[in-house]
Amino acid sequence: MPRLFIAIDLPDYVKEELAALQRNDIRGARRTTRDQMHITLHFIGEVDAAMQNQLMAALPAVQIEPFELTLRNVGHFPPKGKVRVLWAGVEIAPQLQTLHQTIGGTLQNLGIKIEERVYNPHVTLARLKINPSRRAIQSFLDDNAQFRTVPFRVDEFALYSSQLTSQGAIYTKELIVSTASAGN
Numbered sequence: 001m002p003r004l005f006i007a008i009d010l011p012d013y014v015k016e017e018l019a020a021l022q023r024n025d026i027r028g029a030r031r032t033t034r035d036q037m038h039i040t041l042h043f044i045g046e047v048d049a050a051m052q053n054q055l056m057a058a059l060p061a062v063q064i065e066p067f068e069l070t071l072r073n074v075g076h077f078p079p080k081g082k083v084r085v086l087w088a089g090v091e092i093a094p095q096l097q098t099l100h101q102t103i104g105g106t107l108q109n110l111g112i113k114i115e116e117r118v119y120n121p122h123v124t125l126a127r128l129k130i131n132p133s134r135r136a137i138q139s140f141l142d143d144n145a146q147f148r149t150v151p152f153r154v155d156e157f158a159l160y161s162s163q164l165t166s167q168g169a170i171y172t173k174e175l176i177v178s179t180a181s182a183g184n
Helices: 010-019 049-063 094-107 134-141
Strands: 003-009 029-031 040-048 065-068 071-077 084-088 122-128 152-154 156-165 168-178
Touching: 003 049, 003 134, 010 071, 040 122, 049 156, 049 168, 065 094, 071 122, 071 134, 071 168, 084 152
Parallel strands: none
Antiparallel strands: 003 040, 003 156, 029 122, 065 152, 071 084, 084 122, 156 168
């Protein structure tokens, strides 16, 4: 069964800026590749082929106007305890929240359970398998405290499938949905 999620892809120049944040001095960090960088809107999980087809039929009905996003700041999950993920944050934009909620409604209408946690948009920079030194994490946070990209245009989102491998996940765009006025 395919493992699915819905996300916003990033322009190549933004991925380059994010790659520049990634470090080799954090023990146990598996850096996210440029092909894996995205802003997740909803994680769906494993579904059968029939549900994937229903998703692919329903998602194009989600219509929004193009908008701009800016990536800003860095951090880690969880905020306390053993650090598992390093991330770059997304400056809150009402249009992003609307897109998240609209897609969530579509998923619920199809009977897909959505996460109840508060939506915290971010781009994963690295996953950590072992407990890194607090000094290395603090250095990463301090060195990148002023991180901010130029605004970039969002005029589409995609349904992705994810195949887990020993080298990390391989993402495939199964469907691209353009926003209402993407061609204008």
